[in-house]
Amino acid sequence: TQSLKDAIKETIPVKQEQLKRIKAQHAGTTIGEVKVENVIGGMRGLKAMLWDSSVLDPEKGIRFHGLSIPDCQQQLPAAPGGKEMIAESMLWLLLTGKVPSEAQTRTLSRDLVERGTLPNYVEKLIDSLPATLHPMTQLGMGVAALNHDSLFQAAYEKGIKKSEYWEATLEDCLNLISRLPALAARIYRNVYNPGKAMESLDKNLDLVGNYVRLLGFGDNHSLTEYLRLYIALHGDHEGGNASAHTAHLVGSTLSDPYLSYSAALFALAGPLHGLANQEVLRWQMAMQTEIGSDVTHDRIKEYLWKTLKSGQVVPGYGHGVLRNPDPRFIALQQFCDSKPELQDSPIIQLVKKTYEVAPGVLKEHGKTKNPYPNVDATSGCVLYHYGLTQFKYYTVIFGVSRALGCITQLVWARALGLPLERPKSLSLDAIEKLAKSA
Numbered sequence: 001t002q003s004l005k006d007a008i009k010e011t012i013p014v015k016q017e018q019l020k021r022i023k024a025q026h027a028g029t030t031i032g033e034v035k036v037e038n039v040i041g042g043m044r045g046l047k048a049m050l051w052d053s054s055v056l057d058p059e060k061g062i063r064f065h066g067l068s069i070p071d072c073q074q075q076l077p078a079a080p081g082g083k084e085m086i087a088e089s090m091l092w093l094l095l096t097g098k099v100p101s102e103a104q105t106r107t108l109s110r111d112l113v114e115r116g117t118l119p120n121y122v123e124k125l126i127d128s129l130p131a132t133l134h135p136m137t138q139l140g141m142g143v144a145a146l147n148h149d150s151l152f153q154a155a156y157e158k159g160i161k162k163s164e165y166w167e168a169t170l171e172d173c174l175n176l177i178s179r180l181p182a183l184a185a186r187i188y189r190n191v192y193n194p195g196k197a198m199e200s201l202d203k204n205l206d207l208v209g210n211y212v213r214l215l216g217f218g219d220n221h222s223l224t225e226y227l228r229l230y231i232a233l234h235g236d237h238e239g240g241n242a243s244a245h246t247a248h249l250v251g252s253t254l255s256d257p258y259l260s261y262s263a264a265l266f267a268l269a270g271p272l273h274g275l276a277n278q279e280v281l282r283w284q285m286a287m288q289t290e291i292g293s294d295v296t297h298d299r300i301k302e303y304l305w306k307t308l309k310s311g312q313v314v315p316g317y318g319h320g321v322l323r324n325p326d327p328r329f330i331a332l333q334q335f336c337d338s339k340p341e342l343q344d345s346p347i348i349q350l351v352k353k354t355y356e357v358a359p360g361v362l363k364e365h366g367k368t369k370n371p372y373p374n375v376d377a378t379s380g381c382v383l384y385h386y387g388l389t390q391f392k393y394y395t396v397i398f399g400v401s402r403a404l405g406c407i408t409q410l411v412w413a414r415a416l417g418l419p420l421e422r423p424k425s426l427s428l429d430a431i432e433k434l435a436k437s438a
């Protein structure tokens with residue numbers, strides 16, 4: 001069977017040719033306009049970057065190389081004994097544009113586990129950090145430190161040809177992904193279970209199977225399956241989201257994948273992006289405490305209004321691009337519906353009930369362009385139910401996942417020879433002047 005590297009190698013000339021054609025035929029073609037609102041409004045809607053692995057449709061949600069989430073759930077191989085798509089099959093799809101075979105998925109799992117041991121100096125670094133340092137800060141620091149072993153950086157120093165950049169980048173990317181479970185699990189151990197012995201990697205497990213094992217929940221098949229789905233689903237969400245865009249920007253300077261992804265993680269750590277993950281559950285639990293056992297639509301509505309009137313956002317609702325319920329939210333809800341034990345969970349039922357009223361309240365409130373849930377509205381409550389109760393850790397799991405999309409683009413940016421990213425900025429005076437003369 002074809003290896004991952006060969007599958008990418010085979011696609012490179014095709015994509016390079018397409019890019020050449022676009023350049024030759026359309027470099028000067030206008031495909032959108034720039035309004036003042038784009039410049040002062042966080043560049044929303046501006047079509048300004050190339051990202052090949054996924055496209056986000058405001059109504060239908062994410063498509064990975066054209067495949068919807070249900071398509072992926074149907075077509076991407078699961079782990080032995082599991083049903084959910086896994087990180088490796090999603091990674092293969094994102095990198096190559098093709099659905100991997102079962103054998104290819106297993107080979108990639110084995111390759112990753114063989115690369116997955118954390119270097120001793122990174123273990124020491126992480127062990128030296130105070131347990132009070134946010135787990136996301138620790139993750140970003142650990143990933144940055146892994147650049148000590150960057151093959152891309154070493155090869156660049158030796159002066160490799162531009163056409164060979166992608167190969168060293170791919171090696172770094174696979175090493176990075178493979179080491180994330182050990183790094184993220186070590187942070188979990190140090191912060192929440194100091195002194196507890198950690199399991200070692202199991203060569204017969206997939207990436208997420210090993211992650212759950214290292215976290216200390218290896219015997220929980222339902223949690224493992226949930227995290228397989230969660231990590232595959234959160235892998236990529238086109239290029240403009242803050243973490244992906246950061247990885248792309250930093251990578252465009254020819255910084256190696258470790259430094260680029262470390263920067264992306266610090267973007268993910270913001271409350272309007274990945275940290276919403278931890279905020280949602282904190283907020284839902286505060287709601288639970290306040291309304292007690294009287295979980296009615298009216299009481300939830302009251303709590304929603306209280307949040308909004310205090311000037312806070314409703315975490316887990318709204319989106320920069322989406323204008324419908326996030327299909328990732330739907331997929332996670334379906335997972336909940338398929339597990340009888342989750343039907344009895346008060347927090348999961350509360351999240352479900354909140355979804356029944358929040359869009360109406362947010363519409364009435366009238367500010368957000370998207371009154372529907374994003375993926376974060378539901379992702380944490382399942383972790384909580386299965387015993388992973390430390391909210392502050394949730395964004396780290398997102399960080400293990402988002403590497404799939406970010407590193408894919410780093411490989412392709414090198415393969416396509418994309419340039420340094422450098423948009424034009426304008427001062428307030430310049431904007432006014434340009435607008436008046438337009």
Ligand code: AMX
Pocket residue numbers: 271272273274275276277308312313314315316317318319320321367368369370374375376
């Ligand atoms: N609750 C209350 N108000 C909201 C809101 C929400 N969930 N979502 C948006 N709004 C408000 C905005 O704060 C803004 O108010 P302003 O005019 O006073 O500044 C107004 O509605 C218009 O915002 P928008 O165009 O609809 O959203 P945006 O593209 O600027 O921001 C997002 C998108 C996600 C940051 C925003 O919806 C939000 O803050 N949501 C809550 C946090 C959250 O769930 N983040 C996770 C996003 C997904 C992810 O990256 N993991």
